Amino acid sequence: MKSPVEKLREARDLSDGELRELIESGAYDDELRKSADEVRREHYGDKVYLRGLIEFTNYCKNNCYYCGIRAANTGADRYRLSKEQILDCCKEGYALGYRTFVLQGGEDPYYTDDRICDIVRTIRADYPDCAITLSIGEKPRESYQRYFDAGANRYLLRHETANPEHYAKLHPGSMSSENRKRCLWDLKEIGYQVGSGFMVGSPYQTTDDLIADLRFLQELQPDMIGIGPYITHRSTPFADMPSGSAELTLRMLSILRLMFPYALLPATTALGTITPTGRELGLQAGGNVVMPNLSPTTVRKKYDLYENKICTGEESAQCRNCLEMRVKSAGYQVVTDRGDVKRS
Ligand code: SAH
Numbered sequence: 385m386k387s388p389v390e391k392l393r394e395a396r397d398l399s400d401g402e403l404r405e406l407i408e409s410g411a412y413d414d415e416l417r418k419s420a421d422e423v424r425r426e427h428y429g430d431k432v433y434l435r436g437l438i439e440f441t442n443y444c445k446n447n448c449y450y451c452g453i454r455a456a457n458t459g460a461d462r463y464r465l466s467k468e469q470i471l472d473c474c475k476e477g478y479a480l481g482y483r484t485f486v487l488q489g490g491e492d493p494y495y496t497d498d499r500i501c502d503i504v505r506t507i508r509a510d511y512p513d514c515a516i517t518l519s520i521g522e523k524p525r526e527s528y529q530r531y532f533d534a535g536a537n538r539y540l541l542r543h544e545t546a547n548p549e550h551y552a553k554l555h556p557g558s559m560s561s562e563n564r565k566r567c568l569w570d571l572k573e574i575g576y577q578v579g580s581g582f583m584v585g586s587p588y589q590t591t592d593d594l595i596a597d598l599r600f601l602q603e604l605q606p607d608m609i610g611i612g613p614y615i616t617h618r619s620t621p622f623a624d625m626p627s628g629s630a631e632l633t634l635r636m637l638s639i640l641r642l643m644f645p646y647a648l649l650p651a652t653t654a655l656g657t658i659t660p661t662g663r664e665l666g667l668q669a670g671g672n673v674v675m676p677n678l679s680p681t682t683v684r685k686k687y688d689l690y691e692n693k694i695c696t697g698e699e700s701a702q703c704r705n706c707l708e709m710r711v712k713s714a715g716y717q718v719v720t721d722r723g724d725v726k727r728s
Contacts (some may be wrong), residue, residue: 390416392642393423398600403595406639413635416686420638420670423645428672429718433648433723434707435484435517436477436678436700439687440465444490447556448456448523450586452617452688453490459619463683464494467503473678473700474507475728478514480704481720485511486540486675488519495520497527501534515722517579522563525570532574539571540579542610545586545593553588568604577725578606579648584636585628594636598643607725609640609647610671612654615690630659634669641670646727648673657694663707665712673723674711676703 386394388402389412398406406412441464453460465473474485485507489495507516510525515683518531519540528539544550544565551561571578582597583589601609613628633655640649650673651666659665663674675693677684684696695703711718 387415388412389419389642392639393419396643396645399597403598403639404591407591407594407632407635410635411630413631416638416642417633417669418639423641423667424499424670424672427645427726428449428711431672431719431721431723432667432711433484433673433716433721434482434704434717435475435480435486435673435675435723436480437486437488437648437675438470438473438477438675439488439679439683440470441489441492441495442683442687443492443494444668445493446491446559448559449554449556449621450583450614450617450690452619452690454620456621457624460602460688461686463686464492465680465683467499467506469680470503470505473680474514477678477698478511479699482676482678483513483720483722484515484517484538485678486517486519488540491521497530501530504531504534504536513722515577515724522559522567525574528567528571528574528576532576536576538579538607540608540610541557541567541571542579542581542583543568543591543597543600545582545589545592545606546596550588550590550593554586565600570608572604572606577607577655578604579610580604580606581608581610583613583628584633585626587622587625598639601644605644607648608650609644610650610652611636611640612652613655613658615654615692617688617690627658630655630662630665634665637666637669637671646725648723650675650724653677653694654690655691657690660718661710664710667711667714667716674718676700676707676708678703
C-alpha cells in the first residue's frame with residue numbers, strides 16, 4: 385500500500401481524512417521532507433530566489449488581533465519612508481543582486497493610489513528588468529488595476545485563514561474573509577502573479593482550518609504561498625496566546641510543495657524567528673524563496689509585527705551575505721534572477 389506521502393506526491397491531492405492524518409501525525413515527517421525536497425529539485429533545482437523586502441510604513445488603519453502594528457497599539461513607534469528613501473533601498477538592493485522588490489506596509493491612508501502609482505512608475509522606469517511586488521493589503525479592484533497599469537507585477541496578500549468563522553476570531557468585524565478572498569480573485573483576474581498564504585498555529589486554529597486553507601489554495605492556484613508560524617506580540621489582544629511551532633510550519637511547507645510543485649514558497653522570517661535555523665529548515669522542507677530585509681536599519685525594529693523579529697540590526701549587505709551563507713549551508717544556492725513562477 386502507498387503511504388499518504390507517495391499518494392500526495394503523485395496525485396497532488398488527498399482526501400480530507402488523509403490530509404488530517406498527515407497534518408496531525410509526526411510519523412511521516414522524514415518521508416514528507418525528503419519527498420518535498422525531491423519535488424522542489426525537479427522543478428527548481430537547487431535555486432533559491434531572493435526578494436528584497438522594503439517595509440515602507442508601519443502605520444495601519446486595521447486592528448488585526450495578532451499584529452503588532454495594529455492601529456490600536458499606541459506603543460508602536462510609527463514611521464513612513466519617503467519616495468527617495470524607497471528608491472535608495474532599490475538602488476542598494478539592485479547592487480546586491482535583487483531583481484524583485486517587495487513593497488510591504490500596513491494599510492496606511494497616507495499612501496494614496498496616486499502616491500503608490502508614482503513610486504511604482506519610478507521604480508518601473510529605473511529598473512525595467514525587475515519585478516515589483518506590492519503587499520499593502522485590501523483595496524478596491526480599481527486601485528489594484530491602477531498599480532498594475534503603473535508597472536506592478538506581483539501582489540502578496542495572505543488570506544490568513546480560509547474559514548470565515550476562524551477569520552472572525554482573528555479580526556475585528558470591520559474585516560471579512562470574503563473581502564480578502566475577493567481581493568485575491570481581483571488581483572488574479574487583473575493579471576498579477578499572486579501570493580497568498582496563512583499563519584500556522586494562529587489562535588483557535590484547528591486541523592479543519594488548515595485543511596480549508598489547502599482547499600482554498602487549490603481553488604486559487606496562487607503563484608506564491610507564504611506561510612509562517614504565528615508569533616505572539618505582547619501589545620495585542622492575543623498577548624497570552626501561545627505561538628505556533630516550527631515543526632507544524634515545516635510539515636505544512638512540505639505538504640504545500642507536494643500539492644503545488646510549481647509554487648514559490650518562501651522560508652519566512654517568522655520561521656527563522658521561532659527557531660534559529662528555521663529558514664534553512666524551511667528550504668530543506670520544500671521552500672525556494674528567501675526575503676532579505678532591504679529596509680533602512682533605522683526603521684527595521686519598528687516594523688514590529690511580532691516579537692523578537694530577526695534581521696533588524698544588520699545592514700542590507702550583511703543581511704544578503706548572511707542569507708547567502710545560510711542558503712549554502714542548507715544545500716542550495718541563491719541566484720540573481722527575477723524568479724518568476726514555473727508552472728507545469
Ligand atoms: N498590510 C499587509 C501586510 C501585512 S504584514 C497585508 O494586509 O497584507 C504581512 C503578514 O505578516 C500578514 O499577512 C500576516 O500573515 C503576518 N503576521 C502579522 N502578524 C503576525 C504575527 N503576530 N505572527 C506571525 N505573522 C504575522
